[in-house]
Amino acid sequence: MKPAPFDYLRAESLEEALAALDQGGSEARILAGGQTLLPMLNMRLARPALLIDIMRIPALSAISLEQDAIVISAAVRQATVLARPTLGTEVPLLAAALPWVGHFQTRSRGTICGSVAHADPSAEIPLCLVALEGEIRLRSRRATRRVSAEQFFVGMMLTDKGDDELIEAVAFPKRRPGEGYAFAEVGRRHGDFAIVACAGVVDAKRMRLAVAGVAERPVARDFPLLDGTALDDALNAFAWDLQARDDIHATARYRRDLVRSLGRKVLEEAAACRA
Amino acid sequence: MLAQQGKWIGQSVERVEDAALLNGRGRFIDDLGAKPGTLHAAILRSPHAHADIVSIDTAAARASPGVAAVITAAELADITAPLVAGVRAPIETRPIAVERVRYVGEPVAVVVAADRYLAEDALDFIEVSYKPRPTVIDPLAALAADAPVLHEGLGSNLVSERHFTYGDPERAFASAPHRVSVSVRYPRNTGSPMETYGVIAEYDPHEGAYDILANFQGPFSIHAVMARALKVSGNKLRLRLPPNSGGSFGVKQGVAPYAVLIAAAARIVGRPVKWIEDRLEHLSASVSATSRVTTLSAAVENDGRIVALDWDQIEDCGAYLRAPEPATLYRMHGNLNGAYDIRHIRVRNRVVLTNKIPSGLVRGFGGPQVYYALERLMQRIAVTLKLDPLDVIRRNLIPAGAFPYRTASGALYDSGDYARAVALAVEKGGLDDLRRRRDEARAAGRLYGIGYAAVVEPSVSNMGYITTVLTAEERRRAGPKNGAQATATITLDPLGSVTVKVASAPQGQGHRTVLAQVVADVFGLSKDEIQVSTELDTAKDAWSIASGNYSSRFAPAVAGAAHLAAVKLRSKLARIAAAQLNVRAEDLVFAGGKIFSRTNPDAALPFARVAATSHWAPATVPDDAKDALSETLFWTPPELTAPTDADAINSSLCHGFIFDFCGVEVDRVTGKVRIDRYVTMHDCGRVLHPGMVEGQIRGGFAQALGAALYEELAYREDGAFLAGTFADYLLPTATEVPDITILHMESPSPFTPLGAKGVGEGNCMSTPVCIANAVADALGAEAIDLPLTPAKLAALVHGEEPTPPRDMFKPRVSKPGERRIIGAGETRVRAAPELVWKMLLDTDVLASVIPGAHGVKKLSETRFLADVTLGVGPVKGRYKAEIALSDLDAPKAARLSGSISGALGNGEGSGVVHLAPDAQGGTVISYTYEGAVGGKVAAIGDRLLDGAAKVVIGQFFAALARQIGAEEHRPGLMARLLARLLALFGVRR
Amino acid sequence: MPRLNAGTRHVVRFTLNGRPAAFEVEPRMLLTDALRHLLGATGTHVGCEHGVCGCCTVLIDGMPARACLTLAVQAEGCEIRTIEGLAPSPARLSILQAAFRRHHALQCGFCTAGILMSLEAFLATRPDPSAEELREVLSGHLCRCTGYAPMIAAALEAAAKLREDAVHV
Known part of the structure; x- marks a missing residue:
């Protein structure tokens, strides 16, 4: 289990990284925290010709506050965000979900943007981004652009990011008055990939449920304020719509069951904690 | 013979x-x-569960930088022989696949x-061409008449079948009022x-001898298997163990075939070769416990007393029978009554082969499989007869006065008081409180259950138990096998310090x-003064066929042997000291680093001085103590005899007792x-x-919880x-393993030198079924x-699932275990079906729409090969693809089928493409597909x-649609020609 | 910085357990292999090479990291701590190490190095942890021998002792 050969570039500036990415095309990969890429390299599932290490680019290590969002740059590690004392008031959903991301020992290396770039269908960070209607800020040598989370995640480990683009930052909308948030996850063990993870966002007019681990990407759906059997029916339709699959850890039926039950739980919790 | 209570034994000293x-x-x-x-x-490993190896091309690999050799079965044919298993059968087990692979991961x-x-x-760069064969995974399916056969020489997948009768089960079943059965599958x-496997091997061509360093754990019966496989005598195979080993739990017995493989490779390249297994290799191709299908029935009285048992066990040993298999099935043969007094037992044992990793030693070794059936049965008897499960257990326990107790199938249970152990556990473990908790939880609508398991834990295996798989006649021909030789060597150096060497292979x-404690007690020294070495070297150390770390034999057998060796050496030292002090040897006491007379403590000598005497001044030593330099002792318990002609077998020397209960929600x-x-x-x-x-x-509990x-x-x-x-094979972590209550009582074994019994495997036998019983109760x-x-x-x-909304498309649901990839899609193009059809049949077009295709080779009008x-x-990989078109129904439908293979694995699948005209003169292309992917x-x-x-x-069909709709984007002459052609039909993107 | 070519070796400088260290590696070499086979720091073990088992956990700039998910070239300029640097002197165990020995919190010892490094990092930021928090930190490691309970007891005891010592100093 040793990686195939590749070149390595420790980029010192964004320009240097983007130029290398532009040149390397699909054969180049960004190396950030490496917690997902390195296993793939070790197993030789991925064989890039060039790794571009962006962790020492000063411009990519910022967490900045904008009017409505907290913007997390590409080299910011998950542990840094989780340790932010104000995270719970700024983005309560992310604060609730981050402890479910890997372990103490991987959050200390893994980045927020790396998880977004990898687009694992079970991952918590993309789920939060979709639930909160956040955005991904992409930059290539030629241009920058912003993509909404819902458009960004295209499929299984597939995103809207071009080969010459890197995720410069992701923006999580800040807590909005009158909105409540809740997160719940079921995995086999603590720290495992989610079998089903649900994020709920509820305000005075709508309930929004996002689900990871079931479809090929995190999927969100908006409902009017429902309860009782109307909510059950809506969740049931959503559960079937996600086209769950069997795998070694759980059956499709089990996943649908959890979408119905956990989905209801997070929506009720989110409604109950509306600020 | 019991040792005096010493200063160190029984203490939890720091290690x-x-x-x-x-x-x-x-x-x-x-x-x-x-x-x-x-x-x-x-090591290159098979991505197929069952396939013929058509060819292996190693030329490119040999030309790869730094490569000394690429070795396949062909190169090993002359210098290796098959690995012999525990039962003679026309199956060749080799460390590398010969002409055919039989499980995923096979070298x-x-x-x-x-x-x-x-x-x-x-x-x-190694190119292997495989021709897949039908596979069989389920052990029951493997027995079917039309099942794919793994080893033709065997004629079927059944390696061994034996029937045993102890007592008169026939009559017992006929006369008992109830018959209760369970059918279970142990996974x-x-x-x-x-730590994974590791081997460093070297071959000395001048002596014709191998030197292998491996983190092997025994049993050293496998040394003989390895020597034979390497075609050398036992003394030409020097097997050494490293000082530390990172756990084994039985599994590192399975390094043996790899030791043979790497040693043979070292011989071929003429240099030492090192191999450290990686985790992917370990999970797919090291060793698995056997899976077993058991049907167990009991003849039961109205009060829950079991009169007879009827065992039907189908043991799945995987693709090959590897020594010492089928030992897993026979390890418990003397214990098929468990902790219960059951005199009539019938057994049918079958050993089958399937396309899975070969089985071998795993902690518990046969115990988990047997007790899962037996203790589930106990719970089912209680439920069926509406009795308290604990009462059913109690009523059947072997009574305290019955020890040593000979079981129906021949085991001799050494000691115990099972009823007292159960009573103590119930009282100190708080069963009443647990029952209250269950009642409260149930009253609140929660799913709460209590489970029990009573288990006899055998330890110190009889080397002869495995021969129970043979008939008495076959055993007579093969010669008797029995015993459990343990050994220890104690040496004294010229400064009079003590070194202990054992062949116990700890991990x-x-x-x-513990050995320092045991020997220090005998010599009256501090444990820190005793040096112990466990680095076994078969060329230099004392060992036997039974050496190694398995069947929980350390405390009862190895520590006992060390104790006996120390006692023997002590008696010689006593004679030396007696001569020097002019006192009687029987009066001497060894304590505090001194040897002194019980009657006259002033008559004393330092231990070290006496211990060094045979080095410095042998002439001063009495004749019967001249060899007081080193003592090597072998010990085998007389109770471990070979199977009788009636197939009674005392399969283990010691029998501990465990009683577990738990509450789960x-x-x-x-x-x-x-x-x-x-x-x-x-x-x-x-x-x-x-x-x-x-x-x-x-x-053991944590592993059993897993x-x-x-x-x-x-x-x-x-x-x-x-x-x-490790994201798929899930070991429990600290957040999964609860704290447990551990209770003890001590019934010393009369058969072991220190009265100890094994304790390493018991919870792997008791815990899985205890939890299952609780869940069944809940x-x-x-x-x-x-x-x-x-x-x-x-x-x-959860009961019945809510149905999908009526207007929703419901995808086909795959059957459990089927796990085929299925899907469907639809796309529209502006070309008419006839044109689309023409393009579909054009292999050049088809080639161009295979994602990532390069180097397309056309085999016929409907078949072609491609590198993709x-x-x-x-995640990206290169594959060889073979694509074929069939079931042509112009211009409406066609089947596209294909297979791919590459370093990351293999896949096969097929899709049906339907073409239908739409209202605008275009075509609706709809497709369904299904497939399966294997390998890495x-x-x-x-x-x-x-x-x-x-x-x-999706990429493929999208590309197909795009191709048909957007020819102008494809470069090359063909594309331009097609584009012009298409333009005539008004096709555009 | 210049691009480091595959197939050639490049000098990487860093500090290992407080002392300057260097190795010469191809870009693809894993930190585990470089530490173990180039520097002889074999206390960092390799258990899975996909970041799950935790045997290879080391501290990079004070934070835990799977050395198997770290390229050796990424160590450039970093401060790396491994198990070899934990004891105050060869003859004396650290408080955490001694607690592990007292509680029989190790058996085969293969996973131990990584676990000690994780706890070292965690206790530095959280001197008064609950058993629950420790359980969660340990859940990033696999141990097949002990059942974990003795490790939690050892870590709780070590934390208490470290707090005591901090008061007295």
Whole structure:
């Protein structure tokens, strides 16, 4: 289990990284925290010709506050965000979900943007981004652009990011008055990939449920304020719509069951904690 | 013979092993320096569960940088012989596949190169052409008349079938008022030590001898198997063990075939070769416990008393029978009555082969399989007869006065008081309180259950038990096999200090500490003064066929042998001291580093001075103590005799007792099991080191919890292996393992020198079924098989599923275990069906729409080969693809089928494409597909496979649609011609 | 910085357990292999090479990291701590190490190095942890021998002792 050969570039500036990415095309990969890429390299599932290490680019290590969002740059590690004392008031959903991301020992290396770039269908960070209607800020040598989370995640480990683009930052909308948030996850063990993870966002007019681990990407759906059997029916339709699959850890039926039950739980919790 | 109560035995002293380990100074196999010039091996493994090897092309791999050799079965044919198994059968087991692979992960070729990175690089260049065969995974299916046969010489997949009758089960079943049965399937799981296998081997052509360093754990009966496989006599195979081994749990017995493989490779390249197994290799191709299908019936009286048992066991040993298999099936043969007084037993044992990893030693070794059936049966008897399960257990226990107790099938249970152990556990473990908790939980509508398990834990295996698989006649021809030779050597050096050497092959159990305690007590020294070495070297140390670390034999057998060796040496030292002090040897006391007279303490000598005498001044030593320099003692218990002609076998020397109970709650929503309380009562005879005994119990419990709830070496029906990483094969972590209550009582064994019995495996036998019984109680479930996954339990709790909304498209649901990738899609183009049809049949067009195709070779009008690069996200691999068109129904439908193979695995699938005209003169192309993927990607990415396949297949059809709709984007002459043609039909993107 | 070519070796400088260290590696070499086979720091063990088992956990700039998921070239300029640097002197165990020995919190010792490094990092930021928090930190490691309970007891005891010592100093 040793990686195939590749070149390595420790980029010192964004320009240097983007130029290398532009040149390397699909054969180049960004190396950030490496917690997902390195296993793939070790197993030789991925064989890039060039790794571009962006962790020492000063411009990519910022967490900045904008009017409505907290913007997390590409080299910011998950542990840094989780340790932010104000995270719970700024983005309560992310604060609730981050402890479910890997372990103490991987959050200390893994980045927020790396998880977004990898687009694992079970991952918590993309789920939060979709639930909160956040955005991904992409930059290539030629241009920058912003993509909404819902458009960004295209499929299984597939995103809207071009080969010459890197995720410069992701923006999580800040807590909005009158909105409540809740997160719940079921995995086999603590720290495992989610079998089903649900994020709920509820305000005075709508309930929004996002689900990871079931479809090929995190999927969100908006409902009017429902309860009782109307909510059950809506969740049931959503559960079937996600086209769950069997795998070694759980059956499709089990996943649908959890979408119905956990989905209801997070929506009720989110409604109950509306600020 | 019982030892005097000493100063050190029975104390939880700090371990002598720990300081080095805590400082990173352990010496595990990969920590030891290898000789300059040592080469490194990497192994190419089969992605197929069952296939013929049509050809292996190693030319490109041999030309890869740093490569010394690429070795396949052909190169090994002359210098190796088959690995002999525990039963003679026309099956050839070799360390590498010969002409055919029979499980995913089976070695196919070995690259030997300058380092591991370069060796793995070269693996990618080996081209193997396989012709897949039908597979069989299910042990019952393997017995079917039309099942694919793994080994033609055998004629079927049944390796062995034996029937046994003890007492008169026929009559007992006829006369008992009730017959209660269970059918259970014990799954495949493994010990999964944190350190993987490692081998460093060298061949000396001048002496014709091998030197192998491996983290092997025994039994050393396998040394004989290895020597034969390498075609050398036993004394030409020097097997050495590293000072530390990172856990084994039985599993490192399975390094043996790899030791043979790497040693033979070293001979071929003429240099030392090192191989450290990686985790993917370990999970797919090291060793698994046997899976077993058991039907067990009991003839039962109205009060729950069991009169007779009827066992039908089908043992699944995987693709090959590897020594010492089928030992797993016979290890418990003397214990088929468990802890119960049952005089009539019928047994039918069958051993079958399937396309799975070969089985071998895993902690518990046959115990988990037997007790899962037996203790589930106890619970079912209680439910069926409406009795308290604990009462059913109590009524059947062997009475305290019956020891030593000879079981119906021949075991001699050494000691115990089972009823008292149960009573103590019930009282001290708080069963009443647990029952209250259950009642409260149930009153609140929660799913709460209590489970019990009573288990006899055998230890110190009789080397003869495995021959029970043979008939009495076959045994007579083969010669008797029995015993359990343990050995210890104690040496005295010229400064009079004491060194102990044993062949116990520890993997972290603290043997060095306990032996220092045992020997220090005999000599009246401090434990810190005793140096203990466990680095076995078969060329220099005393060992026997029974040496090694298995069947929990250390405390009862090895520590006992060390004690006896020390006592023997002490009596010689006493004679030397007696001569010097002019007192009677019988009056001497060894204590405090001195030897002195009981009657006259002033007559004293330092221990070291007496111990050194035979070095410095042998002439002064009495004749009968002249050899007081070193004492090597072999000990085998007389109780371990060969099977009788009536197949009675005392399969183990010691029999500990365990009684467990637990309370669990099953979450109604998630189906997850929460262990509320777990109580485990042990009687393992005399306890030598309480801390280590507790460690064995806690570790065994954690492993058993894994077997109960999390772990399975899962295979798909078609033989694909699905648990290739630690994200798929789930070991319990600190957040999963609850704290447990451990209770003890001591019934010393009259058969072992120190009164100790084994304790290492018991919870692997008792815990899985105890938890299963509790879950069955919570859910009112009759049949439940391990592992008790949330999805499995939720299915029992959740009832019927709400149907999808009426207007919703419901996808086809695959059958359980089927796991085929299925999907469908639709696209529209403006070309008419006739044109689309023409293009579909144009292999050039088809070639151009295969994602990442390069180097297309046309075989016929409807078949072609291509090299393709397929990928999802960062995951990318090169494959060889073979694509064919069939079922042509112009211009409406066609079937596209294909297979791919590459370093990341293999796949096959087919899709049906339908063309229908739409209202605008265009075509609706709709397609359905199904397929399956195996090899590495299935083993490490099952969770992601469906989605990934969907992406790749989606890419294909999207490209097809795009091709038809957008020819102008394709470069090249063909494209331009087509584009012009298409333009005539008004096709555009 | 210049691009480091595959197939050639490049000098990487860093500090290892407080002392300057260097190795010469290809870009693809894993930190585990470089530490173990180039520097002889074999206390960092390799258990899975896909970041799950935790045997290879080291501290990089004070934070835990899987050395198997770290390239050796990424160590450039970093401060790396491994198990070999934990004891105050060869003859004396650290408080945490001694607690592990006292509680029989190790058996084969293969996973121990990584676990000690994780706890070292965690206790530095959280001197008064609950058993629950420790359980969660340990859940990033696999141990097949002990059942974990003795490790939690050892870590709780070590934390208490470290707090005591901090008061007295």
